[in-house]
Amino acid sequence: MLELRRNTTLMTRHYNFCAGPAALPTPVLERAREELLDYQGRGLSVMEMSHRSPEFVAIAEQAEADLRELLAVPENYKVLFLQGGASLQFSMVPMNLLGQGGSANFLYTGIWGKKALAEAKHLGFDVHMAGSSEPSGHAEVPTQADIALSADAAYLHYTANETIGGLEFDYIPDVGVPLVCDYSSSILAEPLDVSRFGVIYAGAQKNIGPAGLTLVLVRDDLLDRRCERIPSLFDYQAVAEAGSMVNTPPTYAWYLAGLVFQWLKHDIGGLEAMATINARKAAKLYAAIDASGFYSNPIALRNRSRMNVPFVLADASLDKTFLAEAEQAGLLNLAGHRSVGGMRASLYNAVPEAAVDALIDFMADFEQRRG
Numbered sequence: 001m002l003e004l005r006r007n008t009t010l011m012t013r014h015y016n017f018c019a020g021p022a023a024l025p026t027p028v029l030e031r032a033r034e035e036l037l038d039y040q041g042r043g044l045s046v047m048e049m050s051h052r053s054p055e056f057v058a059i060a061e062q063a064e065a066d067l068r069e070l071l072a073v074p075e076n077y078k079v080l081f082l083q084g085g086a087s088l089q090f091s092m093v094p095m096n097l098l099g100q101g102g103s104a105n106f107l108y109t110g111i112w113g114k115k116a117l118a119e120a121k122h123l124g125f126d127v128h129m130a131g132s133s134e135p136s137g138h139a140e141v142p143t144q145a146d147i148a149l150s151a152d153a154a155y156l157h158y159t160a161n162e163t164i165g166g167l168e169f170d171y172i173p174d175v176g177v178p179l180v181c182d183y184s185s186s187i188l189a190e191p192l193d194v195s196r197f198g199v200i201y202a203g204a205q206k207n208i209g210p211a212g213l214t215l216v217l218v219r220d221d222l223l224d225r226r227c228e229r230i231p232s233l234f235d236y237q238a239v240a241e242a243g244s245m246v247n248t249p250p251t252y253a254w255y256l257a258g259l260v261f262q263w264l265k266h267d268i269g270g271l272e273a274m275a276t277i278n279a280r281k282a283a284k285l286y287a288a289i290d291a292s293g294f295y296s297n298p299i300a301l302r303n304r305s306r307m308n309v310p311f312v313l314a315d316a317s318l319d320k321t322f323l324a325e326a327e328q329a330g331l332l333n334l335a336g337h338r339s340v341g342g343m344r345a346s347l348y349n350a351v352p353e354a355a356v357d358a359l360i361d362f363m364a365d366f367e368q369r370r371g
Contacts, residue, residue: 015355018333019163019185019308020205023350027267028259046255051248056255060243063258070264070271073194073217078240080216081254086112086184086203089214090119093157093180093199096218096236098125099227102154107173109133109141110162111339112182117157130156138165140300144173153177154225155198161185161305163206164337166297166344168305172196178222185307187215188264189349190275198222206307207349209257212250264349274349281347281356282306288360294367312342318370319343329362331355 016023039046042055049056064079073079082088093116094104103126106117110133121127128150131142149156157180161168168186173179178198187202194200194217204213216236223237232238232246239246268274286304289295289311297304297311313319322343326334336342345359 014330014332015351015358016332017345017347017351017355017359019337019344019346020203021211022206022346022348024210024256025260025263025267025350028256028263028350031259032256047252049251051245051251056251059255059258060249063254063261066258066261066265067215070188070261071192071194071217076220077194077217078220078223078236080218080236080239081244081249081257082214082216082239083212083250085211085214086182086201087115087119089182089201089216090116091123092216092234092236093155093201094120094123094125095230095234096226097155097178097180097199097222099225099230100154102126102152103128103150105130105149105153105156105177107131107142107147107156107158109159109167109169110138110165111337112162112164112184113157113159116159116182126152128153133167136300137298138162138167139298140303141167141169144171147173147175149175149177155180157181161307163308163346164310164340164344166299166305166308166310167303168307170302178219185305185348188271188274189278189307191271204253204257206346207260209260210253213253213257215257260350268349277353278306278347278349281351281353282309284353284356284360285309285345285347288363292363292367294371295363307348308344308346310336310340310342310344314371316341321370322366325366326359326362329358331359331362334359 036045067079098104104120105128106113108114108117108129117127130149131147133141155178156173156175159182163185179196180199181197183200184203185206188207198219200217202208202215205211208215218236226235226237264274289297294314295311313322323335334343334345336344
């Protein structure tokens with residue numbers, strides 16, 4: 001168990017609501033600090049280890065085993081630890097799944113889904129928009145009945161949680177082609193039926209670990225669909241056969257992700273327990289917003305994100321004051337994405353419930369003084 005060891009340095013840490021790179025669990029950071037110079041008596045840091053060494057291979061294998069246990073990953077799925085962020089998967093997915101023809105189908109519910117579609121199109125693949133949240137102003141996701149695949153659909157891609165807009169799917173689409181999902185903002189936040197997907201990918205810097213690592217789960221039967229002329233570092237099959245070590249992987253990020261998996265298993269008690277905590281955190285913040293005439297959230301109730309809560313002030317001229325005073329109060333990174341403005345509180349796994357309570361108290365005080 002990654003026990004929390006309190007000291008004066010860590011007790012000065014503030015509450016971090018950043019959308020990514022996001023908060024990491026304090027016990028994980030403490031464990032990493034303890035092992036930074038000398039990993040388990042080996043006389044060197046994990047950052048200095050060969051990725052081929054028995055010590056690091058053991059770290060990598062344990063991380064994969066813990067992840068498989070947390071998500072109950074079926075045996076017929078490969079687990080890949082990659083680089084390039086989730087954005088690189090916008091290219092890698094079509095390169096790996098469209099080698100036998102067909103079109104990439106997309107559900108467009110925000111900026112990241114739009115970028116994924118644009119990248120596939122940029123590479124010259126046939127793309128089709130199978131559904132969109134644009135008619136609602138990106139306030140609710142298209143329903144199952146709204147999804148219209150093309151006749152030659154090779155797969156359907158969607159973004160489970162749009163980080164910027166705070167729009168989250170309340171269901172898993174049921175379609176007759178492989179599902180590909182960008183789970184960057186909500187992976188490990190709750191149990192997930194991996195077997196319903198062909199490919200799941202997620203950038204690490206929200207619920208997995210630090211930036212620099214990307215997780216991909218891919219079903220075995222999809223590994224032979226890659227394009228003929230694909231770079232070896234982009235080839236899921238080649239990466240799987242090499243144990244995610246075609247080249248030198250981001251070893252320290254992989255190690256830290258492994259510590260996060262252990263924290264989820266042993267300190268939190270698994271994803272069911274994590275889901276309960278996350279639901280409680282989000283419910284508190286949305287209740288405070290809804291009860292106020294000063295703050296508002298535009299997303300339909302069924303599609304409100306539990307990970308990213310955007311909100312606006314009734315008087316936008318107070319935005320800078322709100323952010324400045326919040327930072328003074330130790331509430332960091334509450335500015336909305338530059339493309340939409342307003343505020344956004346990201347409530348990832350490592351954000352404690354006490355942080356949400358502190359934010360709610362600050363919001364109430366600010367409204368009383370400035371509203």
